[in-house]
Amino acid sequence: MDFTQNNRLEQITDETLIIGIDVAKHKHVARAIDDRGRDLAKRLVFENGLTGFKELLDWTQNLSEQTNRPNLIFGMEPTGHYWLNLAYYLKALELHAVVVNPTKVKRTKELDDDSPTKNDTKDAKVIAQVVRAGRYHEPILLEGIYAELREGMKLHDMMQKNLSSVKAQVQNALDRYFPEFTTVFKDWTKKTPIHFLKKGYLPEDIVSCSEEALMVEVKQAAKRGVGIKRVQELKHAAETSVGLTVGLTMAREELSYLIDQYLAIEERIRAHEARLEELVLQVPGASEMIAIKGIGVLTVAGFFAEVGDLSNYKDPRQIIKLAGFNLQLNQSGIFKG
CATH class of the missing domain: 3.30.420.40 (ATPase, nucleotide binding domain)
Incomplete structure (x- = not known):
């Protein structure tokens, strides 16, 4: 080079x-x-x-x-x-x-x-x-394993963007139909809130259910971590909700569809990351880089996806410049910065 x-x-x-x-x-x-x-x-x-x-x-x-x-x-x-x-x-x-x-x-x-x-x-x-x-x-x-890594990281970025988009759409739906939901479940991506959203539970559905029936739903999603106190909080949030009460049938369909999308993309990302790990470990020196504290598999995969084969470089400064981290001198007269 x-x-x-x-x-x-x-x-x-x-x-x-x-x-x-x-x-x-x-x-x-x-x-x-x-x-x-x-x-x-x-x-x-x-x-x-x-x-x-x-x-x-x-x-x-x-x-x-x-x-x-x-x-x-x-x-x-x-x-x-x-x-x-x-x-x-x-x-x-x-x-x-x-x-x-x-x-x-x-x-x-x-x-x-x-x-x-x-x-x-x-x-x-x-x-x-x-x-x-x-x-x-x-x-x-890039060719060979390096080309595979570049395409793989590009696909990974695409999946992450799609996942972020779906998460934003779920939050949008919650803000309209059950804004209090996230006061009970701080993170709706956990098993129990995912279960309720996938089954289309909106405030009127929760209000009409007994605490015992809601606990049965909770146990289907998670064996532990959510008790009767959390169920009572959910009931109270539903009873005092200011969410929309129109278009509920399609709102349930929307939430169910979005949760299916979210779960499918998450599963694809996990499988894809496992494949990327298999690929990057075939690159000479990759395992040693991953062993460095604070350096993960995806970081190393992304590095080789952009840089390619290290044997193509004559000097480390080429890689530094490629990354845009080369220092620039600003000098005029006695000023130097």
């Missing part, structure tokens, strides 16, 4: 053909320049698919032969996810694909024509010029 700009500049020689690609959802635009920044051909517009990728390779190969420049560098912005398919395709063919910072592209685009005009053709050339200046980076294109 690259570390210094000098190393990157050494790869740009008089035998290098630089291809700048402006990536989009359906069509990409490619421009070709040499090591001095001169245009070598008209732009190429190609589809974001196998046919388009092959068209790009044919176009590039012809230019390479015509200009006697066998060394190819394909540069693109890592914006969104549309660049990934092309990057992995080029990597599979052992072609050199690099990425440039979108901020650098934005700041560079006025150098040629003193105009902030933005279009795909211009952006493709600007990307190529940024690559020519050595201001590019080798992309982290």
Whole structure:
């Protein structure tokens, strides 16, 4: 993996053909320049698919032969996810694909024509010029176990967001129909409150039930932890509730549906976390990291999901910079901060 700009500049020689690609959802635009920044051909517009990728390779190969420049560098912005398919395709063919910072592209685009005009053709050339200046980076294109971990952590985040959404919807329903419920059960995600909510118990249902009947429901959910005193508190809360008394049939359906969703997502998360643990323990050094006090399995899984194989790095500072924790010097005259 690259570390210094000098190393990157050494790869740009008089035998290098630089291809700048402006990536989009359906069509990409490619421009070709040499090591001095001169245009070598008209732009190429190609589809974001196998046919388009092959068209790009044919176009590039012809230019390479015509200009006697066998060394190819394909540069693109890592914006969104549309660049990934092309990057992995080029990597599979052992072609050199690099990425440039979108901020650098934005700041560079006025150098040629003193105009902030933005279009795909211009952006493709600007990307190529940024690559020519050595201001590019080798992309982290994960494979094998590391790719599995990245997709796994992405799915885990998705599940957690869905779980938070369902919890918020349950709280919304409680605020409307039984706002006093959480004064009796501080955490409605425990077994007993989950049982009552799943069965659609609203204030009028609890009021109509005897304490003995409610205790039977409690024992079905939890063998201990909730006694007659808590049941009496629940009855009192139901009797004095200011919750809505309209639309109760559908309100019960809503609560039952949301609790089913909550339980299903929770179960999937537990199973998924167990699978992530199996995966991360296959990574060299992961078990030693997990053994550190305060470091959990998901933390280590998330680390390798972002960083990938540690053997791709030459210096620890690369990982620090990747995480955004590198210190910045702010100096002017005698001021230093």
